[in-house]
Amino acid sequence: xxxxxxxLKGLTLTDISSTEEEMVFKIDSEQSYKLYHSQxxxxxxxxxxxxxxxxxxxxxxxxxxxxxxxxxxxxPEGVDVPEYQDSFTWTFYKLSTRKGSxxxxxxxxxxxxxxxxxxxxxx
Numbered sequence: 001x002x003x004x005x006x007x008l009k010g011l012t013l014t015d016i017s018s019t020e021e022e023m024v025f026k027i028d029s030e031q032s033y034k035l036y037h038s039q040x041x042x043x044x045x046x047x048x049x050x051x052x053x054x055x056x057x058x059x060x061x062x063x064x065x066x067x068x069x070x071x072x073x074x075x076p077e078g079v080d081v082p083e084y085q086d087s088f089t090w091t092f093y094k095l096s097t098r099k100g101s102x103x104x105x106x107x108x109x110x111x112x113x114x115x116x117x118x119x120x121x122x123x
Contacts, residue, residue, distance in 0.1 A: 005093060005120045008033065008065035016054045020046045023104065024123070034123050035093065035104070043110035045089075045118060049103075056100030064096035071116070087112035 008025065015026035022036040037045035070090040091106040108116025 003033070003120060003122055005035075005067040006065050008095070009062050012059060012061050013057050014059065016057060018047065018050070018054075023047065032123050033120065035106075035118055035120050037106075037108065037117070038115070038119055040114050043108060043114035043116055045106060045108035045116055047104060048107040049105040051105070052100060052102035054102055057095050057097055057102055060097035060099055062095055062097055064094055064101070066094040067120075068092040068094070069117075086110070087116065089116035091118045093118075 011027050013025050014028060015024075017024045017026075022034055025033045025035075027033070037043075039045075068091070070092075071088075087110050089108040091108070093104040093106075095102050095104075106118045108118070110116050
């Protein structure tokens with residue numbers, strides 16, 4: 001079930017697992033959420049960087065859960081990009097607890113005909 005990332009605010013994460021292509025947030029034994037991209041054909045959407053310590057997000061209520069999307073405008077300052085970009089989308093996810101903050105940076109690129117978005121769903 002697709003949902004809004006901001007719904008994580010106030011919840012307490014008990015585990016986080018990630019690969020280059022997805023990130024799973026476990027709340028308890030019955031509730032987990034996933035950030036991922038539904039692959040179609042000719043696009044690539046991956047986690048480019050995780051800034052901060054994911055352990056700072058565990059076992060404390062989330063005080064921030066925010067999604068920021070930069071699509072087809074400019075590349076964020078300080079970000080290395082490929083020499084040529086046809087179509088691109090940067091998606092940032094910011095999470096915080098009283099222990100610290102983490103920013104997860106996704107980069108999506110395509111020929112312009114395919115989605116470069118990141119999906120968030122309860123699993």
